[in-house]
Amino acid sequence: MDAGILTQQLLNGLTIGAMYALIALGYTMVYGIIELINFAHGDVFMVGSFVTLWLLSTIGVQNTVNDPVALVGLLILMFAFSMVVMGLVGVLIERFAYRPLRRAPRLAPLITAIGVSFILQNIIQVLYGTAYFNVPQVIDPLAGFSFKLPSFAIGGFAVTSSLVTVTWVHVFIVVLAVAMMVALQVFVRRTNLGRAMRSTAIDREAAQLMGVDINTTIALTFFIGSALAGAAGVAWTLNYGLTKFDNGFQAGLKSFTAAVLGGIGNTTGAAIGGFLIAFIEVFSSQLGYSRWSEAIVFTILILVLVFKPTGILGQQVAERA
């Protein structure tokens, strides 16, 4: 057994999980407030990565930025830009595709959600084509540090340790994602707007009677959820330096699974689910089943739905009779 590889994979899982968690938050927030699976959410994430690509090519960044001050400034610009643009896209989607159907049968908004997903993908496909696109990795993807865990043996069982590499990109992504999740929790729990969101999620009509502006609150939820997906899009380009027009589908499916696994409607659950799914994915590749990782994730989704449909942290929701 190699403790080094194990640790390395854990770290990789942490990075991927951070991105899944950011996307899963959007699914879970939207589901929590209007009980809609926002199929377009994965594509919002994908568009976020292309927005970053556009930004970098417009300001002429083609390579790693080594000057720390310039790098920090650029990162702030990238995240702010992608998050604001995607947040607005999310609000627009809600305004034009979902809001008019709030009283329609449940099937209707699900179908428009799929339509929006088509539209977003096709716009990117028309603008950028179907090939993988290289996005400049502004943080040097190789920079970092490495360490070695001690090798030891328990009885006859030897544990070796190869070198574990931690790159700054990974550290940055995980720290950023965790910071955003904490900020979100604080926002939802401590501010008036956050309270409005929670009350709308629990009982829309009662919230309305208490003076909560439902339309604004739902729009805000979409803004935050989509902005987080935009942030995940930037993180994706930092980590992989690649993006493609149908990236959002896979990532969206996995993140949704994460949201269900954690308990849909529960923001903490979404984060936990994101990390769990990523670990499962990383370790199944490590064991040589990378081709099956999607099948494994999907099987887990079904098993969760069969045995514990409320997820790890979800509450039992009684159907309104």
Added chain:
Amino acid sequence: MTAAARASWARFRGGHFFGRHQSFSVVVGMAIVTAILPFIVLAPPFSGFGTQTDFVDGFSQAGVWVLLAIGLNVVVGLAGLLDLGYAAFFAIGAYTYAYGASPYSGNHVAFWVMLLVGAAVAAMAGLLLGAPTLRLRGDYLAIVTLGFGEIVPVVFTNSDQYTNGTNGITALYQPSLINLSLPIPNLSGILPNLGLFQGSYGFGNPWPYYISVAAIISVVMILAYRLQDSRLGRAWMAIREDELAAASMGINTVTTKLLAFAIGASTSGLAGVYLSSKLSIVSPTQFGFTVSFTVLAMVVLGGMGNIWGVAAGAFVVYEIQSQGLKQLNVFVGQYFPNGLPIFGHVDFLTYQYLLYGLALVGMMLLRPEGLFPSRRRRQELHDVEDADAANVELVEA
């Protein structure tokens, strides 16, 4: 049964559905459509787009989509379940035929038998997927089926030992009907190029496929109508309307939904068998999620719940996709050799999914009953005027 019962039955049928002779009208309708289509394409402007044989080949391909749409309509339109992994059952049907009739497996079971086998296998797959998930809320079903639709091609790709992986299985046997060398007079002199009577199934000759798919569609349509008008069809509609109330009327919602799911899947499997026999090849890439979404777009456009409507929707969408956009390219290329003003050179084919997306959103917002709505659905979705009319009637009474 009493005479009164007979009379009330007649009124009931006449008032609500297509009429009493459903099967008859399907057969006649399909026969007329099948007979007319090959001649329409001989007239301009269609004659300029391709040969009659090309068109008939395209029509037999369109038939696959019509079948898929009729099947998905049972799931989405009647029972109100969103199935986004419909292509998975299509793939399962196609691979079943590949096992049943190809040199790869060494079996050669007759096509017509394999149609039933493919449908049955797909129905079982539907059962396996539906049983654990259909007891959950509807939106979970959407995501589970989406995942299933994504996984099935992956499984077919990765199990190279059994499926020949990405290369797929080739040289599937093409069907053979009872030998068509019946003493039918050679009509090709009178009727333009009606190759049907001259050959058997093959790549150069789409006619037998065209006729067979029309026959298969007719049968499937009749079955769909009969199910829709039965106790089971009413249960589906009740579940679509209000699942809890349906359960409180004694409907076992899980088994009823499962039946809708399995029946929809079996139609998809049937279409898969037909398609693989026509193309003589199966490979995992044919069954991506775009197939599922395209069929959904067809059903929504055609008008959910209306069997003729979704069939027409599927046909129109397929023809626009395969012929319309291409011809639009040619047309624009002719008149604007330097590209459209403002837009420049536009390849309309790449906009296909944008159009689907806009169509889905637009239809849901503006015309949720579809392009070819059933009478019932139109009534449902535009109830304001009806309600007013009803009140007037009440006052008068």
Added chain:
Amino acid sequence: MSEQGTAAPAVPGTVAATVSSDGQAAVLRAVHLTKAFGGLVAVKEVDFEVKAGSITSLIGPNGAGKTTLFNVVAGLSEPTDGHIEFLGRRVVARPERAWLEPILWILPAALVWLLAYLVGTANPPVNVIEILVLLGLGLLIATLITAVIRPGWYNRLLVRLGIFKSARPNDMVQAGIGRTFQNIRLFANMTAIENVLVGMHGQLKSSPLDAVLRTPKQKREELDSVAEARRLLRYVGLRREDELARNLPYGDQRRLEIARALATRPKLLLLDEPTAGMNPAETDQMMKLFSRIRRELSLPILLIEHDMRVVMGISDTITVLDHGEKISEGTPAEVRADARVIEAYLGKGAI
């Protein structure tokens, strides 16, 4: 097809006939029924019964637990403790080991697959493994198909294995309990007669195969059911049978709900605030209808109602709930005189 023979997942070994305290046969009996939502106890150890041919009302101030109790009786939610007997059979009880059910589906297949794996490690011809894998899959499918087409057998098997699922609403209908809804839940986009036909679902026996082949049996059944549905509509006083339910006037929608519930051929009718939102004239008509139903169909009724005029006017027995507990029970006159009831409704000091 399918749903037939879905006996409610009965817990075996119950008394044959339930005899109430004063000797009259009870149709429905709730025994120590408790329902808690998390820490909140909505219904606490309530005992009550509905006697044959009687109208029993359940009243109490808002939040007393009436609707919760009603939902348990209708199979919408499972009790935390206690049970319900209907016609001497235990139809609702707390579910036990329900999580075992999916394992039961997979277990036979899993065993065969395990065998296949073990055989696989021993290097046998590939065929054997393939056959075993397919056999496992076949077993899995067979189990599921059995559950779908023979729910009766399947449920008995579950009970024998000690798995008690919570009763679903359709199980209760099958057992003979029909219901209406407080906030009308008709199938809005189906016609009046179709609504009633859906109610008759459980009585119709033709399978999907019959429907596909349009067998004489299926045709006859459809004919008869349409005639029967029409008769039921007339019985509750509805004539516009081809109108979409959503376009019917409010009072007619209430009537249609009752016709639809009657179509399930209930042995007990549950009515959830059937006169809510009606004017006094309409209410009177409804009361007449209920009395007629009891008289002509000798159908016992369990009623939740806020309108005291209705409750006092037609009930034989009234059960009063407050804060989830039964505080009084008796004839309208007895209940009206009960100090605890007055206190519950008007507050302490009103006496």
